Amino acid sequence: xxxxxxxxxxxxxxxxxxxxxxxxxxxxxxxxxxxxxxxxxxxxxxxxxxxxxxxxxxxxxxxxxxxxxxxxxxxxxxxxxxxxxxxxxxxxxxxxxxxxxxxxxxxxxxxxxxxxxxxxxxxxxxxxxxxxxxxxxxxxxxxxxxxxxxxxxxxxxxxxxxxxxxxxxxxxxxxxxxxxxxxxxxxxxxxxxxxxxxxxxx
Amino acid sequence: xxxxxxxxxxxxxxxxxxxxxxxxxxxxxxxxxxxxxxxxxxxxxxxxxxxxxxxxxxxxxxxxxxxxxxxxxxxxxxxxxxxxxxxxxxxxxxxxxxxxxxxxxxxxxxxxxxxxxxxxxxxxxxxxxxxxxxxxxxxxxxxxxxxxxxxxxxxxxxxxxxxxxxxxxxxxxxxxxxxxxxxxxxxxxxxxxxxxxxxxxx
Numbered sequence: 001x002x003x004x005x006x007x008x009x010x011x012x013x014x015x016x017x018x019x020x021x022x023x024x025x026x027x028x029x030x031x032x033x034x035x036x037x038x039x040x041x042x043x044x045x046x047x048x049x050x051x052x053x054x055x056x057x058x059x060x061x062x063x064x065x066x067x068x069x070x071x072x073x074x075x076x077x078x079x080x081x082x083x084x085x086x087x088x089x090x091x092x093x094x095x096x097x098x099x100x101x102x103x104x105x106x107x108x109x110x111x112x113x114x115x116x117x118x119x120x121x122x123x124x125x126x127x128x129x130x131x132x133x134x135x136x137x138x139x140x141x142x143x144x145x146x147x148x149x150x151x152x153x154x155x156x157x158x159x160x161x162x163x164x165x166x167x168x169x170x171x172x173x174x175x176x177x178x179x180x181x182x183x184x185x186x187x188x189x190x191x192x193x194x195x196x197x198x199x200x201x202x
Numbered sequence: 203x204x205x206x207x208x209x210x211x212x213x214x215x216x217x218x219x220x221x222x223x224x225x226x227x228x229x230x231x232x233x234x235x236x237x238x239x240x241x242x243x244x245x246x247x248x249x250x251x252x253x254x255x256x257x258x259x260x261x262x263x264x265x266x267x268x269x270x271x272x273x274x275x276x277x278x279x280x281x282x283x284x285x286x287x288x289x290x291x292x293x294x295x296x297x298x299x300x301x302x303x304x305x306x307x308x309x310x311x312x313x314x315x316x317x318x319x320x321x322x323x324x325x326x327x328x329x330x331x332x333x334x335x336x337x338x339x340x341x342x343x344x345x346x347x348x349x350x351x352x353x354x355x356x357x358x359x360x361x362x363x364x365x366x367x368x369x370x371x372x373x374x375x376x377x378x379x380x381x382x383x384x385x386x387x388x389x390x391x392x393x394x395x396x397x398x399x400x401x402x403x404x
Contacts (some may be wrong), residue, residue, distance in 0.1 A: 030321040032234070108320040115317030117378035118310040119232040126377040135384065161384045162391035166364070169371020176319035177330040182363045183336065189364035196399055 002106045006071050006095070015067070018043060018050065024062045027105045031112040036060070042061070061113060062122045069130050082144030085194055091138065092163050092190060096170035097183045108175045134167075135160045151198045166190060204308045208273050220245060220252065224266045229307045233314040238262070253267070256392070263315060264324045271332050286347025287396055293340065294365050294392060298372035299385045310377045336369075337362045353400045361400070368392055 006019040021043035029038055030181035036057055040047040054060040097102040138160035145151030170186050173179065223245035231240055238259055242249040256262040282337040300306040319325035340362035347353030372388050374382065 032318070032321070112317045112320050114374065114378050115314045116234070118314050119234070124378060124380060128381060131375060131379050131381060131384070152299055158387040158391050161387040162368070163377060165371035165372070166367055166387045168374055169367035169369070172316065172370055173333060173367060174317050176326060177333050178326060179330060179333060182333070185360040185363040186367045189224075189360050193364075193395060193399065197395065 001066065002102065003105075006068065014049075015053075018053065018060075019064055019067045021062060022129075023109075024198055026061075026064075026109045026112075031061075031116070034061075045088055053182060056118060057124065058116065058168070062126055065123075069126070073133060079199055084141050084148060087141050088138070088145075088163065088194060089191065091141065092167045093187055095134075095164075095167035096190075097174055097187060098171075106173065107171050111172050111175050117164075131164065131168075135164050138163050140193060145198065150200060152200055154198060154202045163190075204304065205270065205273055208270065213337050216251075217255075220255065220262075221266055221269045223263060225311075225335065228263075228266075228311045228314075232310075233263075233318070236263075255375075260318065260322060260324065263318075264328055267315060267325075267328045267332070271328070271335060275335060286343050286350060286352055289343050289402055290321070290340070290396060290400075291393065293343065294369045295389055297336075297369035298375075298392075299376055299389060305378065309373050313374050313377050333366065333370075337366050347400065352402060354402055356400060365392075 002023065007023070018039075022039050023079055025034055025039045029035075036047050039057075039060065040050055040114075042049070048106060050060065050136050054063060056151045082127050094103075098107045113123065114127055117127045120154040133159070139156040142151060142154065142159050146153060146156070166186065170183055173186075204225065209225070213221055220241075224241050226244045227241045230244075232239075236259060237309055238249050238252050240263065241259075242252055245252070252262065256265060275283055296305075315325065318328045337359070341358040344353060344356065344358040344361050348355060348358070367389065372385055376385050377386075383403045
């Protein structure tokens with residue numbers, strides 16, 4: 001995170017260039033101090049071009065979130081491993097605990113923007129859709145595990161809801177508190193959950 | 203939530219009255235549109251009194267969070283039940299899924315303010331402290347369960363970190379998405395976790 005190749009088209013494509021400028025401005029200022037002017041400064045063009053495409057800061061930021069989700073839907077790149085349990089650990093772990101400073105910045109942006117969904121239905125619609133996407137993605141891994149015979153016959157959707165909640169909770173705590181040891185404890189207990197609840201006994 | 207009796211002293215006590223006005227203003231405007239003026243309007247007094255006590259909006263809001271945490275530390279009232287597993291379900295469930303509109307408003311406020319910790323060290327210090335408090339509180343319930351013989355010999359701190367992460371994640375999803383069925387699925391899977399991982403077999 002940010003997802004691999006997210007801004008690869010930026011040389012040719014105005015929307016991608018706006019999205020990259022939005023990302024840079026979010027990293028630099030955070031949500032509260034972000035303005036269309038600051039995004040325009042990153043973009044190197046006038047505010048009017050941004051207002052031509054978007055009604056304001058929140059409209060642009062929801063579009064930014066949709067841009068990222070579209071990119072992920074085209075080809076998720078967070079998930080490494082071959083066996084289903086490895087893929088689960090890799091995917092949930094990557095969401096839960098950022099592995100480098102860039103991923104940490106990105107997680108902070110997601111947490112800040114998710115909080116806007118409390119009062120803004122457009123953000124809420126987006127996060128409803130993105131949560132569904134991540135949940136379905138995890139459920140598919142669980143289904144693969146059941147089919148390949150490594151997992152018990154659990155309910156894939158219920159399991160996926162639980163795992164996504166752990167990942168979202170851990171990400172939120174990671175960027176909002178100074179307790180990296182707690183994040184490690186959560187991942188350790190997640191391993192135990194996967195072993196005890198999902199993996200068939202050998 | 204808001205915790206029982208939080209503003210009970212408001213008739214006599216200026217700080218409590220400021221805290222109650224802050225709460226009402228947060229419910230009405232959310233973090234982004236909150237101003238010292240709006241809190242003063244709820245309070246029915248001039249801004250200058252608020253500035254006498256606080257350096258600005260964020261200073262006041264961190265004080266508001268500390269006020270709530272102090273209240274909880276004096277006597278947590280979220281947790282009903284007698285056996286350790288009932289107390290765990292009751293506590294984590296109350297954090298994870300708001301049971302009435304007031305609790306939902308309160309959860310929304312917590313999620314919005316927690317997002318400020320991404321860029322503001324004072325919020326970060328608070329949420330580090332409050333997460334530690336909740337984690338210790340849950341770990342004590344787990345210890346009680348081990349002592350009373352209902353729980354296995356799990357690591358109380360690791361278990362508590364995991365359960366708090368589930369609760370924080372579920373609360374964040376509840377207030378930021380339209381998926382009440384997913385919240386229910388998370389609580390169901392949490393029950394299964396408590397049964398399979400914590401409870402001793404009969």
